[in-house]
Amino acid sequence: MYDIEKIRADFPILSREVNGKPLTYLDNGASAQKPQVVIDAITRAYSEEYSNVHRGLHYLSNLATEKYESVRGTIARFLNAAHEDHIVMNSGTTEGINTIAYGWAMPHLEAGDEIVLSIMEHHANIVPWHFLRERQGVTLKWVETEADGSLDPQKVIDAIGPKTKLIAITQCSNVLGTVVDVKTICHAARERGVATLVDGSQAAVHMPVDVQDIGCDFYAITGHKLYGPSSSGALYIRPERMEEMRPFIGGGDMIKEVGRDQVIYNDAPMKFEAGTPGIVQMIGLGVALDYMMGVGMENIAAHEAGLRAYASDRLAGLNWVSVQGQTADKAAIFSFTLDGAAHAHDISTILDKKGVAVRAGQHCAGPLMEHLGVSATCRASFGMYNTTEEVDVLIDALELAHDLFA
Ligand SMILES: Cc1ncc(COP(=O)(O)O)c(C=O)c1O
Numbered sequence: 001m002y003d004i005e006k007i008r009a010d011f012p013i014l015s016r017e018v019n020g021k022p023l024t025y026l027d028n029g030a031s032a033q034k035p036q037v038v039i040d041a042i043t044r045a046y047s048e049e050y051s052n053v054h055r056g057l058h059y060l061s062n063l064a065t066e067k068y069e070s071v072r073g074t075i076a077r078f079l080n081a082a083h084e085d086h087i088v089m090n091s092g093t094t095e096g097i098n099t100i101a102y103g104w105a106m107p108h109l110e111a112g113d114e115i116v117l118s119i120m121e122h123h124a125n126i127v128p129w130h131f132l133r134e135r136q137g138v139t140l141k142w143v144e145t146e147a148d149g150s151l152d153p154q155k156v157i158d159a160i161g162p163k164t165k166l167i168a169i170t171q172c173s174n175v176l177g178t179v180v181d182v183k184t185i186c187h188a189a190r191e192r193g194v195a196t197l198v199d200g201s202q203a204a205v206h207m208p209v210d211v212q213d214i215g216c217d218f219y220a221i222t223g224h225k226l227y228g229p230s231s232s233g234a235l236y237i238r239p240e241r242m243e244e245m246r247p248f249i250g251g252g253d254m255i256k257e258v259g260r261d262q263v264i265y266n267d268a269p270m271k272f273e274a275g276t277p278g279i280v281q282m283i284g285l286g287v288a289l290d291y292m293m294g295v296g297m298e299n300i301a302a303h304e305a306g307l308r309a310y311a312s313d314r315l316a317g318l319n320w321v322s323v324q325g326q327t328a329d330k331a332a333i334f335s336f337t338l339d340g341a342a343h344a345h346d347i348s349t350i351l352d353k354k355g356v357a358v359r360a361g362q363h364c365a366g367p368l369m370e371h372l373g374v375s376a377t378c379r380a381s382f383g384m385y386n387t388t389e390e391v392d393v394l395i396d397a398l399e400l401a402h403d404l405f406a
Pocket residue numbers: 029030091092093094095122124125170172173174199201202222223224364
């Protein structure tokens with residue numbers, strides 16, 4: 001049984017008030033709150049176990065290294081990677097995707113080669129590819145969503161041409177909540193010799209992920225959305241692709257030897273982890289992932305499916321709210337506008353007065369907003385600790401906003 005009261009009690013911030021009202025935190029798509037076990041792990045790491053990693057022979061350095069390195073195994077379990085050496089630890093998805101852009105794509109792609117993207121990518125999965133377009137003459141090919149916000153995997157597969165080298169695609173849209181059938185896409189791409197990068201920033205929060213089953217070459221996650229610290233994250237890399245990659249950032253830790261005229265790199269995955277890492281952040285992420293796995297990813301997915309269905313029904317009852325993306329295969333993420341002149345920023349300000357935290361704006365998804373023909377939306381994004389009562393609070397606050405702007 002999903003003990004929502006216990007889960008809520010694990011997140012201390014959820015019991016605070018905002019603007020004199022109980023906090024209703026529906027901005028999980030931007031960043032999620034942290035359970036006490038993660039906060040405690042961070043405090044313990046700094047107050048009792050802190051040192052730099054991989055560098056010393058003293059007690060604390062060994063302890064910190066052991067704690068930090070054990071997170072690699074936790075991430076491998078979380079993503080069902082075949083081995084922990086397939087995991088590069090980093091500061092999050094933005095670094096992960098740039099690692100692939102600089103480390104794999106730049107040396108492999110040339111002018112006229114193509115990268116296929118969906119129109120609903122986050123800027124983190126667009127701008128690094130624009131670098132290749134600007135600097136190397138690579139072409140970006142866009143696959144658009146259907147009217148209901150779904151993405152037809154066949155259209156992505158059909159976009160593959162003789163010059164296509166990479167498909168970079170989200171598994172779950174941060175704006176629409178649309179879940180993409182990345183498995184079908186990755187398997188078809190693999191048969192055609194095309195590499196695949198899956199942006200799992202949102203998906204890994206809401207559903208079990210199995211990178212081996214998906215069959216992708218690269219899978220990026222970001223810790224702060226996974227109830228862990230900011231500046232933590234990871235990149236799964238298929239071992240054959242790791243061998244094809246050159247390191248992206250150079251510095252300490254990623255080398256075996258450095259001389260005046262030569263450098264010998266460390267073995268992967270260390271080769272892709274230069275400098276002092278986010279030691280405590282990663283330790284916190286390990287605890288956050290253990291926490292999620294303890295609750296059970298299937299259980300989280302089932303709880304959020306209930307929230308999604310309830311919120312869909314309640315929003316559908318407001319005929320002055322337009323929700324973008326209504327496909328059935330969708331996470332509990334709702335982007336909407338209110339009919340009439342009210343701007344998303346004004347609506348979110350009114351919701352805030354009622355203690356309801358949502359995000360308003362373009363959600364780092366310029367091409368999607370242009371495709372949808374909207375300049376900004378409000379986004380309510382749910383997490384493992386949200387409740388149907390909080391959906392009701394959102395609806396009441398929206399009614400107030402509607403009354404004010406009608
Ligand atoms: C789908 C998606 N991709 C990438 C990112 C970027 O993540 P980060 O800023 O943690 O690197 C986000 C964050 O909002 C996202 O939602």
